[in-house]
Amino acid sequence: MTIRMTRRAALLGGAGLAAGTLAAPAVAQPSPIRLGGLTTLEGPFATGGQDAYRCVQMELERINHTIGGRRIEFIRESSNAQADVALARARKLIEQDNVDIILGPLSGAEGIALRDYSRTLTGKTIVNGSSGASDTTLRNPSPNFFRFSTDGTQWMAGLGRHVFQQMGIREVAVTAGDYAFPYAQVFGFNLEFCRLGGRVQHYWAPLGTTDFTSQIAQINRSNAGAVVVVHGGTDGLAFMTQYAQAGGSKPLIGGSIMADQTMLSARGPHRRVMNGMISGGPIADVIDDPTWREFVERYRRRWLNEGGFQSPSIHAVNYATNLHGILHALGAVNGDLSNNQAAFQRALAAAEITAPTGAAVKLDHNRQAISDIFLNKIEERQGTAQVVAFGRTQGVNQTLGMPEAQFLQLGAPSRDNAGCVAA
Amino acid sequence: MRSRAAPWSLLGLAVLLALPWLLPQLLPQGQAQFWTASILGRAIVFGIIAMSLTFLATYGGFVSLAQMMIAGIAGYTLAIFVEGAVPRVVGLLGYGAAIPLALLAATAMGILMGAISLRSRDIYLLMITLALGMGVFRFIETNIAWFNGYEGIRNVVGPSLFGLDFRNALVFYHAALGTAALLYFGILYLVKTPFGLVLQGIRDNPRRVAALGYAVGLHRIAAFGVAGFIAGCGGVLSTIYNIGISPGSIGLGATVNILIMSVIGGLGHPIGAFIGSLIFTVLDTFAATIYDRDRFNTLIGLAFLAIVLVSPDGAIGVGARLRRLLTAQPRPASRVCGEVRSRPPSTRTAKEEPP
Amino acid sequence: MTEPAIRLQAVSRRFGALQAVRDVTLDVMPGERRAVLGPNGAGKTTLFNTICGDYPPTGGSIALFGTDITGLRPHQRTRLGIGRTYQTSLLFNGLTVLENLFIAVRGLRPGRFSFLRPGRGDEGVARARELADRMRLSHLLAAEVLNLSHGQRRQLEVGMALAGDPRVLMLDEPAAGLSPGDRPELLRLLRELPRSLTLILIEHDMDIALSATDVVSVMKDGVVVVEAPADRIEDHPVVQSIYLGSGH
Structure with a gap:
């Protein structure tokens, strides 16, 4: 009897709730803006994807889900970092859920797939999440695809110059993964370093390499004044561990995903050699900027007790940066998406915003971010290793200051085209 | 000859052909287009790939997990050779030449798979085809x-068909449906030819087939070639549908998805592949809407488990079960509700056949 | 002098430690009707399998009308004129009677590897129908083999073995499991076979074996122990002790 009562009560309550939510939109005058989110909640980047949604939710809560007098409805979708899955989800968001704007995706191949898809759409806009392949906006850009975050080549801006001029090193050994993302990063480093007159010796290793000992022996014997390490995930950890065990003493320069908390929090001998490592990237744990301090503070307050990290991840910051671009443009046109979003897209292209890191962001003619890149150093602070920004290269564009035609002439980064061209 | 399925298939085909005009009567415009292009279109494309597995399993008794990889070979061949793909690898051919080349490559890959796995059967065949598929994927x-590694090759936009752009959802839907129908009726035709009959003979009794004068190995390899061609058609369509191809399209997840489609649809008749892929696509698309977005894969898994538990021979078995329940007839040894028939129940004993 | 239809010279077959067939030397002349008798486990079926190629011999040689076939694969031997049935019916259960016979007919004809359906006037289909008629199965052409009775399955087995017009027909216990009512039908079938056909028969039913054949070989423990004309075999003392004495 009691069970039946509770069940009935629950049913009544549920019905009441449903009626309430149904009635609510009838009160609001203009129809809501439908914003579709696409990130990876499955697969290898799931933690990054979850963190991205944390920041998106936090930023939408801050403006009470309202911009230009219109409500924003956020519809979340998930892929698994595969291009075709991302595409299927994007189609669902556009065609079934009828969203106006997609915010996403997270990884490189997905980004290129969505860029191609966006070209087939009219009156819809896709704004990047955290995908960082250069080609997404550099070659065959789509008029409907906008990216307020920077790409893997941009992330190395200032690093080559710092190594050559400040550290006074004339020759480096580059050890890197043999796939697209490291190619782009090595390309960015070499472009500056070689133009200044530096010499580079490359050591490539396929993704998933676990034994770097012979490579490290070669590097230690060489004349290189520093080692540039651009490996991802467990490969990076394996290299660092073996480098420490082999007694490596050359200064280390890291790719953007080397200076990462997952790496720094792991125990092992690598922490000793990584202390003091210089790297480049769009964020750091510690940036001496009030915007960043305020953002991190809000993030911790909102999420530390609900599974969040000490400091938002790179994916979360990229999603937040792109969301800021969307919100800025929506505010500028007062929520007006009529006329196939023409005014909105103009506002996006013209947007000048500040990223959560405090970096200034504007878009180039390919709708790709021109923004600030940080030079970072790993320091021990209160017993934990932290990535601390000590320098900032302002207004880095996608061609690292090179004229676009000349940059495109160099061709896409690859192991045979690593960007080491003398001036 | 005595195919009861053919008239029903024709009726189903007519309904599917008219669907893009029927659906808007029932659903809002945007949703109707979504259902034709992104649910039915996608289901048909993956149904074709699943049908290549169903064909081998139903008529040959071979469960091959390399079919998604073979479809990928067609997709990659198309992407490598067709003009306009990014990055440009060869890029010299138009679609008129690149698509036949892609189908040829898939057929050749099918034949190669058949030749390599010639001496394996049952679980060993499954493992060797899975291993080959994963090897090619890596x-x-x-x-x-x-x-082009992890990022794959993009911008395979598809040809213009009689002045109609392939990117138009309606054109793509009908092209996919036409291809699927041709292949489906092609299979129904093929299984009554000497080749098809011998293939079923190999399924039921390879020893006897050899004793009748047939080269069993040659027929097996040819069957894998035919399945490779079918998978290749699906691979070409899926590459155009996805505007390109990347390794994820042929990875372990994609391979298992094809197996799931075949199994939940039922391995007794080629139509099962399409029923299975439709169920899969609908669940895959809407599970996140119905259930928690972080954990919707649980719902998909439970649904598939339910289907396989209720009807071990898949969705096409459900129909047969219902019909039997309604007519209350004892079960005839019907081909409609067949599982993969293995060799007949063995009455052999040790005395007759030394080990 | 005419070549024997089948000539076995010192044929052996070993399965690991088990010597199933040991040094069998045997000539079967063209047109001869030969029965192979023996208790269970004597090696009769293994001998059949070495002749047909299912298990190649581990020693000795086999010749078919003077051609050495020792190293050939089963389907190659079939194409040279050997037809056989199996002790346990090895039929295609998922197919119909007509389809089973059609496959059997096409196996030795051009077009055995064809992606085209047989046309209306197809010779192979006509021949399959004719065989069905001969095997008294014409009323079951469209029936799935899975649904046939045991007797019908045995008849189909023989029909399929005959489909390729073999020069040598090898029947492995065609009467096994047949009801007494079905046996005269089988005997009639065997007697109707053309005299030019060489027939080798494994059979437990002495009545059928002796009334359908001219010569009998008796095997025990992998060895042929007696070879004698059919009308004298029943009196042979060795046969009485090992075969009839032990029963079956």
Whole structure:
């Protein structure tokens, strides 16, 4: 009897709730803006994807889900970092859920797939999440695809110059993964370093390499004044561990995903050699900027007790940066998406915003971010290793200051085209 | 000859052909287009790939997990050779030449798979085809020069068909449906030819087939070639549908998805592949809407488990079960509700056949 | 002098430690009707399998009308004129009677590897129908083999073995499991076979074996122990002790 009562009560309550939510939109005058989110909640980047949604939710809560007098409805979708899955989800968001704007995706191949898809759409806009392949906006850009975050080549801006001029090193050994993302990063480093007159010796290793000992022996014997390490995930950890065990003493320069908390929090001998490592990237744990301090503070307050990290991840910051671009443009046109979003897209292209890191962001003619890149150093602070920004290269564009035609002439980064061209 | 399925298939085909005009009567415009292009269109494309597995399993008794990889070979061949793909690898051919080349490559890959796995059967065949599929996947994922590694090859937009653009959802839907129908009726035709009958003979009794004068190995390899061609058609369509191809399209997840489609649809008749892929696509698309977005894969898994538990021979078995329940007839040894028939129940004993 | 239809010279077959067939030397002349008798486990079926190629011999040689076939694969031997049935019916259960016979007919004809359906006037289909008629199965052409009775399955087995017009027909216990009512039908079938056909028969039913054949070989423990004309075999003392004495 009691069970039946509770069940009935629950049913009544549920019905009441449903009626309430149904009635609510009838009160609001203009129809809501439908914003579709696409990130990876499955697969290898799931933690990054979850963190991205944390920041998106936090930023939408801050403006009470309202911009230009219109409500924003956020519809979340998930892929698994595969291009075709991302595409299927994007189609669902556009065609079934009828969203106006997609915010996403997270990884490189997905980004290129969505860029191609966006070209087939009219009156819809896709704004990047955290995908960082250069080609997404550099070659065959789509008029409907906008990216307020920077790409893997941009992330190395200032690093080559710092190594050559400040550290006074004339020759480096580059050890890197043999796939697209490291190619782009090595390309960015070499472009500056070689133009200044530096010499580079490359050591490539396929993704998933676990034994770097012979490579490290070669590097230690060489004349290189520093080692540039651009490996991802467990490969990076394996290299660092073996480098420490082999007694490596050359200064280390890291790719953007080397200076990462997952790496720094792991125990092992690598922490000793990584202390003091210089790297480049769009964020750091510690940036001496009030915007960043305020953002991190809000993030911790909102999420530390609900599974969040000490400091938002790179994916979360990229999603937040792109969301800021969307919100800025929506505010500028007062929520007006009529006329196939023409005014909105103009506002996006013209947007000048500040990223959560405090970096200034504007878009180039390919709708790709021109923004600030940080030079970072790993320091021990209160017993934990932290990535601390000590320098900032302002207004880095996608061609690292090179004229676009000349940059495109160099061709896409690859192991045979690593960007080491003398001036 | 005595195919009861053919008239029903024709009726189903007519309904599917008219669907893009029927659906808007029932659903809002945007949703109707979504259902034709992104649910039915996608289901048909993956149904074709699943049908290549169903064909081998139903008529030959071979469960091959390499079919998604073979479809990928067609997709990659198309992407490598067709003009306009990014990055440009060869890019010299128009679609008129690149698509036949892609189908040829898939057929050749099918024949190669058949030749390599010639002496394996049952679980060993499954394992060897899975291993071959994963090997090719890993190679493609790490090869930059030809396959552009992890990022794959994009911007395969598809041809114009009689002045109609393939990117138009309606054109793509009908092209996919036409291809699927041709292949489906092609299979129904093929299984009554000497080749098809011998293939079923190999399924029921390979020893006897050899004793009748047939080269069993040759027929097996040819069957894998036919399945490779079918998978290749699906691979070409899915590559155009996805505007390109990347290694994820042929990875373990994609391979298992094809197996799931075949199994939940039922391995007794080629139509099962399409029923299975439709169920899969609908669940895959809407599970996140119905259930928690972080954990919707649980719902998908439970649904598939339920189907297989209720009807071990898949969705096409459900129909047969219902019909039997309604007519209350004892079960005839019907081909409609067949599972993969293995060799007949053995009455052999040790005395008759030394080990 | 005419070549024997089948000539076995010192044929052996070993399965690991088990010597199933040991040094069998045997000539079967063209047109001869030969029965192979023996208790269970004597090696009769293994001998059949070495002749047909299912298990190649581990020693000795086999010749078919003077051609050495020792190293050939089963389907190659079939194409040279050997037809056989199996002790346990090895039929295609998922197919119909007509389809079973059609496959059997096409196996030795051009077009055995064809992606085209047989046309209306197809010779192979006509021949399959004719065989069905001969095997008294014409009323079951469209029936799935899975649904046939045991007797019908045995008849189909013989029909399929005959489909390729073999020069040598090898029947492995065609009467096994047949009801007494079905046996005269089988005997009639065997007697109707053309005299030019060489027939080798494994059979437990002495009545059928002796009334359908001219010569009998008796095997025990992998060895042929007696070879004698059919009308004298029943009196042979060795046969009485090992075969009839032990029963079956």
